[in-house]
Amino acid sequence: MNERDGRTDEGLLLRVAGAEHVAADIRMLRLRRADGGGLPPFVPGSHVVVDCGDRRNAYSLTGDGIEPEEYTISVLRCPGGDGGSVFLHGIEVGDVLRVSGPRSAFPPAASAHHHLLVAGGIGITPMLSHVRAARQWGRSFRLYYAHRPGAGAHVAELRRLCGDRLREYTGRADLTRAVRAELRASPLGTHLYACGPGEMLDDVRAGAAEAGWLADRVHVERFSAAELDPGAPFTVTLARSGTRVSVPSGVSLLEALEKAGTPVPNMCRQGVCGECRVSVVRGRPLHRDLYLSEAERAAADTVMCCVSRCLDQELELDL
């Protein structure tokens, strides 16, 4: 645990310090540490993963991230969705939520000379963070924002933050037309950031490609958490003793072996150092490390047990 920012291995426990409706069906939550301490800073465009009852959803942080005293997220209620947003619309001020540390998957490019931000609907949330940080650091930017008339979240605030750098649209067609024109006119040092409904992203991407933009300068927000997924459970057999060890989802093979009293030498626990290699007797490893070469992977006779798992239900190891 890093005591200075309240982070634990399981993330942060944050109290709902405020909740307000910022547009129809959009609820903004202010999350603070119960002890009032500061929260980990974050890169603009970062998201957190929030435990919503029995599921976990990712939400963009809307602050500038520089010295956050609270995290703010804006949640669109999706009654037909997986239930996470309905859960967050139901919780009350004072409730405690488990929230992951911030993860950056949509950062501003440091080397860009100008930032072109394009948002549709609730896709505005990461842009709020980009806009605030851009003002702090004096970055050049322009924001294109499409929302239903009267239903746009954070509109008043964005008008104040952006001034004439904000362009508002009420329909996707108008937004797309304007963005396409801008894409053709933008100088080479401009980077494009888009977040919104899938069709809007397709339009924007197509426009960038037509205008000859290289993929390096086009950034599209997707909530693909960078961490390894917990993986399916499987069972290992230790060939020398015949011991069977089950490896549940979310527990690494290395951890399972340690718990079973069969520690393996290790160092990074991230699949990079090469210390925790073990020999496979039977079963197909699911390689998730950065250490083994393609040839070694194909041979399938060793596995880096700190990160890798098994494609089958059973794996037999030479231990």
Next chain:
Amino acid sequence: MTDTMLSSHLARFPFPFREDTYRYSTNVEPARQFVPTEAGGWGEHVLDLDATYEAELTERERILRRDPSRCTVLPHMRVATWDALLTVLGELAATYPGQMSLHRDGTTYRWRNDLLGVKQEFVLGEEDSLPCDPLLFAGSQAQEDIVLLDQREDALWADAGLVTFAADWSLGFDVGMRFLEIHGPVPRVHEERVITRAERFLMRLEAGQEYRRTNWTMTVDRRLDTSTETYPEWGRDRRLVVTDPALPDRLHLRVEVQHLLRLPRSGAILFLIRTYLLSLTDLARVPAWRSRFASVLAELPDDLTEYKGLSHYRDAAAHWLAGG
């Protein structure tokens, strides 16, 4: 060095060898873990000050006066340099709360460092509120050398840095270069893969994750600055030391403790390099270190010996350590 200084120096020295042989590897491990050694231990902090703090900062100042290019910041790294400054000062204050503090009021920060008698107020993002570039200021308070890597085009680029104690490389030549290229022509395919793997690992590093690794070489005399630019000043000594009866006092094991952090506000990678020097004479006071380092040197393959610049004196050093 006085005896008490020497014993604390030995106690804190990050002796890097886990075995009697050495090969290049991606030897990264989580930061902030204490490593016990035969003489004491090291590693519980990210930043480390010791008895040489003031002397080394004075030396850094001298080097910078002679060659200001040792601190180079490409313009797009401005935000990263502020991020590095806040991170370094915040880390120092948390590690040495009795001597240092960092207080914030809005965007105004107040920094106090009693060890150096420094009090500085500054406003985030306002270069004029500091006596120098944010990176230079960070380097005037911490003993570490600092490199900042920008991530773009699926690679890492060393686009800013303050490096005064470089071991046989040079920030001046390397700024703006890809992380892979900084390491120069490495002797084996194996080493090349180690570095590619390190780059991929760093690109996946998330905010809040902190790793470290050690690296080592050897240096003649207590010379922190063995950069490429000053080669004419120290290159010759590599040859001359071999026949010098003072060889065990002059030859030093040079260990770098390198920390790798994702900076939280800018997303740049902060690469900290802290250099420790220990003469063979002092190292030999710990018998386990003496015999282990003797084995490592004697066994080191020729191409690695060459790569580390040890060819002239490797045999002489191994011989002395082995008791010859």
